[in-house]
Amino acid sequence: MSTITPIGLQLTGRLAVVVGGGPVAARRARLLGRAGARLTVIAPQLCSDMTELIASLDFAHRTTGGEPATWVPRGYVDGDVSGAWLVATATGNPQIDDEVAAWAEQHQIFCFKGGDAEHATAWAPALVEHGDATIAVVSSKAKDPKPRRTISLRNKISSLLRTTTLDRTASAASSSYAVGAGEVVLVGGGPGAVELLTLAAKQAIDSAEVLVIDRLAPREVLNWVGSGVEIIDVGKSGGDHPVSQSEINEILVDRALAGRRVIRLKGGDPYVFGRGGEELDACRAAGVPVSVIPGVTSAVSVPAAAGIPVTHRGVARGFSVITAHSDLGAAPLADNHTLVLLMGVAQLEKVSTTLIAQGNPGSTPCAIIEDGFGPRQRTTVATLETLAQRAREADVKPPAITVIGDVVLRADALRDSFSAFSLADSSLPGSSL
Missing domain, CATH: 3.30.160 (Double Stranded RNA Binding Domain)
Known part of the structure; x- marks a missing residue:
């Protein structure tokens, strides 16, 4: 006889507390957040999935009025789950998880218990x-x-x-596949212009039974696929992460194990800050056949769209591609070298301060290219010293790529704009530029 009673719960607007900041806690938190719960997470540190989830819920709250999430950056204290309708604990420390579960039991609150389902009072389906x-x-x-x-x-x-x-919506073709006969193809979609897709990418998309697409992939391809193709949009934008990376991995594996040909279409190249390696690892770990079709990376193509070569003899002998979201570390100096920053428009103040502290002149030319190859493509010039200020004045919006180095002056239009900008700003250092 079953000891489990499956029921539906109405959690919208009701407090749910998650103790722990790791991957298991993140899965429980996402389940509760999707149910509309008012989420509080208690943990000294958060894994990337939990960080994405909290950012997503906060973004939804600001834009659509959804329930926000609260992070309490410390360890569990007795009574932290008071007032909750549902609790999840997954700290990795059995003693703490026992304390949380015992408190919840005493106060008649159902509790998910990571790693110890036998002593839990709630189970995730x-x-x-x-x-x-x-x-x-x-x-x-x-x-x-x-x-x-x-x-x-x-x-x-x-x-x-x-x-x-x-x-x-199922297609006749998909029904001919046996469970376990599927595969995943990671496809680089290039910088967003459909004409920059490779022939191999086009052929893969034409063969899709499931299309898992990013926000920055060329959206015109949605017109190519038949009505029987399952389309899953997992796009992320600044602060809005509707689907975590671990969930994307699960989607790819789930659809492939169900016998379907899954095309994972990403912006740029899957292996250039596209987390394609993580998706490949997840597929291989599940025994799913997986292959990769490279794409034109925006790190090179978007500067080119603005007339900027990332290398040029006598100006830059090399270039580095860095994500502005992470610690820059000891970045190469922008002297006979080009720095290309992907993402991170909101981080430009920190980026410029760090690069100047590392020895780059404040007068180093910079260009921010918004929406490369898109309808609102625009370039804003600045110096490293004024980079964040110029971005604010121009109301720069993502997606945007920042180029730092003298190659910016190789573009005639930008060179003229930069000269006018430099002369107009008396705060800039004097002007071999």
């Missing part, structure tokens, strides 16, 4: 979304002797729904 219905698979035993069994059953249900008349 394996979910299948089908139209406006959600199908949950939960083991009938608190301590499942085969923890992947529910996931496997979920995958079989998902496959069945996609290959029968229950799913009206």
